[in-house]
Amino acid sequence: MRQRVMRVAVVAVLVALVLLATPLALGIQTSFFADERDELERTALAAAVHVPPFVVGGHVGLPPHERGIDVGVYDLSGRLRNGSGPRADAVARTARKGLVVRGRGDHRLVVAVPLSTGEQVIGTVRASSSTAEVWRRIVLAWLGLAGIALVALATAVAVARRQARTLSAPLEALSAKAGAVADGDLTARAEGSAIAEIDRVARTQNTMVEHLTRWLEHERHFSSNASHQLRTALAGLQLGLEAAATGPDAEQRAAVTEALEQVRHLQRTVDEVLRLARATPRPGVPTTARPATEVVEGVERRWHGTFATGGRRLGVAVEPGARGLSIPDRAAEQILDVLLDNALRHGRGTVRVTVRETGGAAAAVDVSDEGSLELGLRAVFERGATTSRGGSGIGLTLARELAEAAGGRLTLGRSEPTTFTLLLPVTEPPPSDGWVPRRRPDGRCPMGDVPQV
Structure with missing residues (x-):
């Protein structure tokens, strides 16, 4: 990852430097040659201004000029009257027409200007310099440009390395966490x-x-x-x-x-x-529902004999406002089985199951006995927690999971006497007319064991 990021960054910088440096280098070359020709033209014009009209055989004086530039004054016959330079070349001859001429010859840059008095051309002034000196300055400028490019490249490499580290460090940490999860550590985040x-x-x-x-x-x-x-x-x-x-x-x-x-x-x-x-x-929607009265009737029928065998009493009751409420039957049966089994094993005295309305879209089922709970409110629903050696410690945890899966909630109402409250969603409203409890096959009313609360 780091190497790839660095390669991409360095290649991008190199491409940018090439695209920028190539035209800049060409511009430096063109500019240096143009500046040299301009300097030659200025020197030639200055000499033409300062050279007085001359006659054949007369002395011609030249003003001082920069070192490395050859300046010569030529008459119309092409003879060098003063200064330095070869015999009049094509550039100098062309300047006799009254034009400023620029050209090259014998690895030198040449500029010739006409020398006139009044409106009559009497000669030419020729200035020249070696192209080798111009190329020397161009190479030095190119070397400076290359140095700047190397500094930019080194800076880009340093920035790319830091950015690669910034980008790869979180990915490496993420890969390490994923490896820990793959090794079985599900707590790794x-x-x-x-x-x-x-x-x-x-x-x-x-x-x-x-x-x-x-x-x-x-x-x-x-x-x-x-x-x-x-x-x-x-x-x-x-x-x-x-x-x-x-x-x-x-x-x-x-x-x-x-x-x-x-x-x-x-x-x-x-x-x-x-x-x-x-x-x-997560909370879901139950598939089936029955009236709460039918659910508690079935629970009472299944557990009546078991409690009687143990010398315990089981009573169920439904408050008037809760008659006819429909609740998730399967979840309610399983949860009540857990609560009754818990009360039978760990509780004391009479066990009461009471169904009541909460005033909202839920029905409450209270399961209480005459014992007391030794565990705390939080520990009672923890998996593995038990109040005796004979318990497995998963019943209340399972009951809470069943309640949440049905969209309800199971809580510990009181520790003494022990009372658990089951809240379940109501799927149907209670009927408006009266309600008559169903009777068991033996003719006894299942709600008659405990007075109505």
């Missing part, structure tokens, strides 16, 4: 830089790693979530089948019916756990 494009790539990589981390954690928790949820349903199924195997024929049908209900619930549990494993880890 790319840092921002002063370059907007690289900073955008870093943010995109961090977002990708965060999503990947959530997905991997999601998949990692799936097996523990599935085993936790399936264990409760399998336990209920085992109790039903054991009762069917040991009881009389009259009770066998009821036991088998209850076992079949447990099997159906087990199937729903498998579907819900699989849905949670496939779902994007």
